[in-house]
Amino acid sequence: MFRISIRNFFYLMLFCIPNTLLSVGILVIMNNIVSGKALMITAHQDITFFSLIAVSFVLNVIVQKKITSFSNKLIYENELRIMEKFQEAGLHQLERIGSQRIYGAIEDMRMLVLLPGMISTAITLVLTLLICIVYFFVVSAPSALFVIGLIAGIIGIYFAVNKKIAGKVHLLRQLNDNYFNLVDDILKGFKELKLSRTRRANLHEKYLKPNRADVRNTENYVANYLSVINLISQYGLYVIIGVVIFILPRLDLLSASEISAFVVVLLFVRGPINALTSMQTFFTKAFAANKRIVAFLKEMDALPGEGEVPGAAGRAEVLRELRFENISYKYPGAPTDAAYALQQLNLTVSGGEVIFIVGGNGSGKSTFVNILSGIYTPLEGRVLLNGKPILDDLQHYRDHIAAVFSDHHLFSANYEDYSLKNNEAYIALLGTMELNTIVKDDDEESARRKFSKGQSKRMALIYAMLEKRPLLVLDEWAADQDPHFRKYFYEQLLPKFRKQGKTIVAVTHDDAYFKHADRIIKFEYGNIVKDIQPDNSVLELRQL
Numbered sequence: 075m076f077r078i079s080i081r082n083f084f085y086l087m088l089f090c091i092p093n094t095l096l097s098v099g100i101l102v103i104m105n106n107i108v109s110g111k112a113l114m115i116t117a118h119q120d121i122t123f124f125s126l127i128a129v130s131f132v133l134n135v136i137v138q139k140k141i142t143s144f145s146n147k148l149i150y151e152n153e154l155r156i157m158e159k160f161q162e163a164g165l166h167q168l169e170r171i172g173s174q175r176i177y178g179a180i181e182d183m184r185m186l187v188l189l190p191g192m193i194s195t196a197i198t199l200v201l202t203l204l205i206c207i208v209y210f211f212v213v214s215a216p217s218a219l220f221v222i223g224l225i226a227g228i229i230g231i232y233f234a235v236n237k238k239i240a241g242k243v244h245l246l247r248q249l250n251d252n253y254f255n256l257v258d259d260i261l262k263g264f265k266e267l268k269l270s271r272t273r274r275a276n277l278h279e280k281y282l283k284p285n286r287a288d289v290r291n292t293e294n295y296v297a298n299y300l301s302v303i304n305l306i307s308q309y310g311l312y313v314i315i316g317v318v319i320f321i322l323p324r325l326d327l328l329s330a331s332e333i334s335a336f337v338v339v340l341l342f343v344r345g346p347i348n349a350l351t352s353m354q355t356f357f358t359k360a361f362a363a364n365k366r367i368v369a370f371l372k373e374m375d376a377l378p379g380e381g382e383v384p385g386a387a388g389r390a391e392v393l394r395e396l397r398f399e400n401i402s403y404k405y406p407g408a409p410t411d412a413a414y415a416l417q418q419l420n421l422t423v424s425g426g427e428v429i430f431i432v433g434g435n436g437s438g439k440s441t442f443v444n445i446l447s448g449i450y451t452p453l454e455g456r457v458l459l460n461g462k463p464i465l466d467d468l469q470h471y472r473d474h475i476a477a478v479f480s481d482h483h484l485f486s487a488n489y490e491d492y493s494l495k496n497n498e499a500y501i502a503l504l505g506t507m508e509l510n511t512i513v514k515d516d517d518e519e520s521a522r523r524k525f526s527k528g529q530s531k532r533m534a535l536i537y538a539m540l541e542k543r544p545l546l547v548l549d550e551w552a553a554d555q556d557p558h559f560r561k562y563f564y565e566q567l568l569p570k571f572r573k574q575g576k577t578i579v580a581v582t583h584d585d586a587y588f589k590h591a592d593r594i595i596k597f598e599y600g601n602i603v604k605d606i607q608p609d610n611s612v613l614e615l616r617q618l
């Protein structure tokens with residue numbers, strides 16, 4: 075996901091190296107003045123000092139601007155890539171991965187926005203440290219070795235302590251994920267929790283409190299170690315300075331002027347060292363986020379998805395016949411053969427028919443609706459539209475279908491090519507669906523307000539009708555309608571839609587209206603157990 079190309083690395087170095095040299099130039103001049111011994115920069119130190127500051131400032135302004143636009147481009151392009159990948163996925167991939175993971179990936183992405191800037195700062199700091207080390211060697215090689223040994227020792231202790239808390243940091247993330255599940259339950263289950271004191275108390279005492287207590291303890295543990303880490307780098311430097319001013323002169327390794335040169339540089343490197351140590355936490359988190367995004371994209375790729383749907387959107391044909399041959403479907407992860415949601419299903423739907431799909435809970439009706447809509451791909455068997463397998467041109471097949479699923483969704487904006495404003499078909503449908511008293515204007519805003527469940531389904535049916543597609547698929551559409559509208563739907567609307575040439579497949583439990591179908595198909599354990607025409611078998615209808 076996040077990779078710096080050689081070209082970008084080259085540009086980064088083009089900034090970092092001069093920037094470091096400028097800062098070191100400033101340091102050398104300060105040191106020259108303090109130690110009274112001019113090293114490297116000997117003439118016009120005053121003008122050079124201010125010039126270096128000015129040039130370094132301008133260089134930083136230019137490069138920071140570039141880095142910001144590079145970071146934002148990287149993040150926003152990748153965000154779009156994740157969304158594109160998600161839309162290419164099949165429904166079963168979405169169900170398997172879960173929408174929470176998408177939110178997680180977006181959150182991880184936000185974290186990476188700071189990474190390029192942090193990398194450039196880190197490189198500059200490391201280069202500064204390296205130059206300071208060279209400077210130590212120029213002043214006194216044996217003392218430099220001494221000091222570097224001590225710095226290396228402190229860095230070693232730092233990493234050892236840091237490693238000790240890595241597991242706890244991971245645990246903290248898991249605990250916080252769990253906390254968000256609880257927050258989700260509290261927000262989404264607000265009404266259910268209001269109703270039951272026991273439920274509320276159990277959630278609070280047995281789940282929320284222990285979670286927060288664990289988080290508090292782990293946070294304390296991590297924070298204590300982090301403060302130890304900070305103190306190690308802070309006091310470690312004092313120890314090094316102590317060695318420089320007391321021990322090295324006794325060993326005849328440093329003169330008085332060299333002591334001040336060492337101390338000034340050590341005090342100067344304190345900033346970069348502190349900055350690098352505090353950045354380390356950020357880098358750990360950012361690289362973990364990067365790893366998670368890569369793993370997420372890999373997982374999406376690995377699952378059998380539909381990828382690019384073959385075929386381009388085009389005009390729908392007249393629907394003469396839709397045939398399902400030996401269709402089987404099993405949900406990913408379902409363990410046994412008995413877990414097939416559909417088994418060897420055979421069915422032919424003729425154009426213009428009104429078919430009701432009935433059956434008990436879990437009998438496979440919704441699974442069939444997803445296969446019929448071209449959303450699920452059967453594990454075995456094939457679907458043929460007017461004699462042609464739909465998988466040859468899946469997008470073309472989907473162009474024949476308008477559906478209102480049982481968990482339908484009304485979009486927050488109009489993603490269609492038509493407008494609702496002055497749309498006569500839309501205005502007429504508002505009347506037909508008895509929504510014209512609620513949605514008074516034909517503008518977008520009034521069509522996208524909050525509706526009751528029944529009204530929302532009526533709006534969804536209006537949008538489905540506006541698509542002008544030959545096959546209308548409805549999954550328990552009437553379940554949320556009041557008795558008056560339910561009757562109106564079965565007795566008036568369906569016949570009206572049929573007259574307009576629609577083929578209708580509707581999942582329903584409304585046995586009082588079974589007689590309004592041309593055919594009733596009953597599912598049981600993923601099989602079709604009855605396929606009857608209601609006119610001829612009133613008795614059988616009662617038994618359905």
Ligand SMILES: Nc1ncnc2c1ncn2[C@@H]1O[C@H](COP(=O)(O)OP(=O)(O)OP(=O)(O)O)[C@@H](O)[C@H]1O
Binds near residue numbers: 434437438
């Ligand atoms: N996303 C899923 N993952 C795993 N199994 C599933 C999933 N959806 C449905 N199933 C299983 O597949 C079988 C058929 O379910 P389906 O939703 O098609 O039934 P249904 O007839 O629509 O039921 P209902 O009337 O309750 O809506 C059931 O055994 C169900 O548990």
